[in-house]
Amino acid sequence: GDSVTQMExxxxxxxxAFLTINCTYTATGYPSLFWYVQYPGEGLQLLLKATKADxxxxxxxxxxxxxxxxxxxxxxxxxxxxxxxxxxxxxxxxGTASKLTFGTGTRLQVTL
Amino acid sequence: xxxxxxxxxxxxRKEGQNVTLSCEQNLNHDAMYWYRQDPGxxxxxxxxxxxxxxxxxxxxxxxxxxxxxxxxxxxxxxxSAQKNPTAFYLCASSIDGQGRTGELFxxxxxxxxxx
Numbered sequence: 248g249d250s251v252t253q254m255e256x257x258x259x260x261x262x263x264a265f266l267t268i269n270c271t272y273t274a275t276g277y278p279s280l281f282w283y284v285q286y287p288g289e290g291l292q293l294l295l296k297a298t299k300a301d302x303x304x305x306x307x308x309x310x311x312x313x314x315x316x317x318x319x320x321x322x323x324x325x326x327x328x329x330x331x332x333x334x335x336x337x338x339x340x341x342g343t344a345s346k347l348t349f350g351t352g353t354r355l356q357v358t359l
Numbered sequence: 360x361x362x363x364x365x366x367x368x369x370x371x372r373k374e375g376q377n378v379t380l381s382c383e384q385n386l387n388h389d390a391m392y393w394y395r396q397d398p399g400x401x402x403x404x405x406x407x408x409x410x411x412x413x414x415x416x417x418x419x420x421x422x423x424x425x426x427x428x429x430x431x432x433x434x435x436x437x438x439s440a441q442k443n444p445t446a447f448y449l450c451a452s453s454i455d456g457q458g459r460t461g462e463l464f465x466x467x468x469x470x471x472x473x474x
């Protein structure tokens with residue numbers, strides 16, 4: 248079945264550091280890929296998405312590129328801020344399952 | 360403002376009691392979902408509904424029940440049969456019944472604690 252694997256957290260960075268959160272997937276067919284973010288005490292929000300190979304999703308300085316050859320969708324940001332502290336979830340969608348499959352989430356902590 | 364409203368935000372329950380979590384949306388979305396979130400396990404799908412008066416079991420439906428009598432409402436009942444109900448519950452919706460866009464809109468969640 249479909250699955251998503253994320254790097255375990257927490258990831259702790261100083262402000263203005265470069266961020267990478269790894270995400271790899273296993274899926275039948277050609278999935279759409281997503282990153283969701285959950286700020287403390289809140290529900291999830293869509294951060295960015297990519298629907299086909301080589302697409303790059305971007306939002307709020309975050310980027311992720313859909314790499315079919317490595318089945319990956321790593322999240323990156325060039326300079327993190329304290330306000331980016333949250334839990335980040337990688338997810339995939341395939342028409343076969345008609346539902347989103349989420350990774351376990353990666354907690355990011357950014358300090359001054 | 361359009362969105363998804365979950366209530367209550369915090370709920371305490373004694374063992375053996377059923378409890379119902381409310382989820383209301385005014386986005387005019389066809390599909391609604393319930394997820395359970397536990398530390399280190401990400402989100403797991405409990406039930407989903409693609410259209411009014413229809414719903415399907417997700418990956419962990421045992422001990423839960425739902426109804427979808429109105430498009431805007433999708434309440435979740437956590438029954439006494441659920442062996443480990445303490446968790447954070449998230450309701451979500453998507454614009455189409457098949458969820459083809461894969462884009463979900465989430466409520467702020469309800470934290471259930473069994474005493």
